[in-house]
Amino acid sequence: MTELHITQAMIDAYDEYTHLSLDRRKFMDKLTRLAGSGAAAAAIAPLLAANAAHAAMIAEDDARLKAEDITYPGAKGDVKAYLVRPADQSGKLGAVIVIHENRGLNNHIRDVARRIALEGFLALAPDFLSPLGGTPADEDAARDMFKELDAGQTIANGVATVAFLKEHESSNGKVGAVGFCWGGGAVNDLAVNAPDLSAGVAYYGRQAEAEDVAKIKAPLLLHYAGRDERINAGIDAYKAALEAAGKEFTVYVYEGAQHAFNNDTSEARYDAQAAGLAWERTIAFFKEKLA
Known part of the structure; x- marks a missing residue:
């Protein structure tokens, strides 16, 4: 061929x-x-497509980390999640919610949670498909399940996640959130609905409605791909609303990058340069806001 x-x-x-x-x-x-x-x-x-066979950046059994599957109280029943922290943790840590794409809590997002934990944070990756039984192995099936989610319950589960991490024994009480694609939109929803959120990072995510922006308390870091017309159509209105409301936010557009540029399991869309720069900015942001 x-x-x-x-x-x-x-x-x-x-x-x-x-x-x-x-x-x-x-x-x-x-x-x-x-x-x-x-x-x-x-x-x-x-x-x-994302290829689940691609190797993780951080091994599941990395000795530098303590990782476990847990459940915690959501809005209407337990939420499944993957919790990771540094093995040599001393003192309380800033906590970060890692919100998945529209494929659910898969191995890639677990890997991202481990990367966050290695930076010195308590990382929790919730499975927002928990009300429907959790993320299935078939990612196409997972994608279809997102259509069945109740938006209000999903937001309420996000708010419950902030509350859970704020009171966790390993947490210093400051909670941030990072999300990708569907998860980026979820971060914006969380910023509107969770006044206790300390920082939000949205990667190429659907923006909050302009009329809801006044409710946002958390500083935001917003990453967008230059070649993502569908999502980027909402940037200007979101920026204008955030500016008018006097909110703290930073927008970066990575020229030439595709939607999902951070997902290293997607060969055609992954952009190592854009992903690396966005990650550096994300970690620096969290270290500043969650200390």
Whole structure:
């Protein structure tokens, strides 16, 4: 087969499939037209998707960490989660909620939680699909489950997560949140609804409604991908609302980067340079706000 060439139109089609109305069959039909053949489309599709087989940056059994699966009280029943802290913890730590994409609490997000913990934080990655039984192994099935979530209950579970971490024995009482894609939108929702949130970092996430911005108390760090027209359409209105309300926020747009540029399991969309810079800024932000 000739060398595979992934175009922006292919990436846009995948975004439409994962976030909007395109189903799997229609996506593959469209990708086949764009790629020129069914064989090429079949080879390109895995490069666009996240690949669970990619190795984690931080091993699950890394001796520098203590990690466990837990449950904690949500708004209406227990929430499943992955809790990680430094093994050599001395004193109380700033706490960070790590909010998953629209694939649920998968191995990639667990890996991100471990990365956060290694930076000296108490990291908790909740499974916001818990009201529906939790994240399934099939990530396409997980994506479909997000349509069934009750938005109000999801927000209430986020608020309950802040309360849980604020009172955790290893926490210093300051709680931040970082989220990616669906999770980025969840961070913005959390900033509106959780006055105790100390810092929020949203990666390419849906913005809060302008009329809700006045409720935000936490400083925000907002990362966007330059080639993400769907999400970026809301940046200007969000910035204007935040400025008008006198909120503390910083916006970075990573030119040339794709939506989901931080997800290193997605070969076609991962951008090491943008991800590295955004991560440095995220950790510095949390170290300042959660100390």
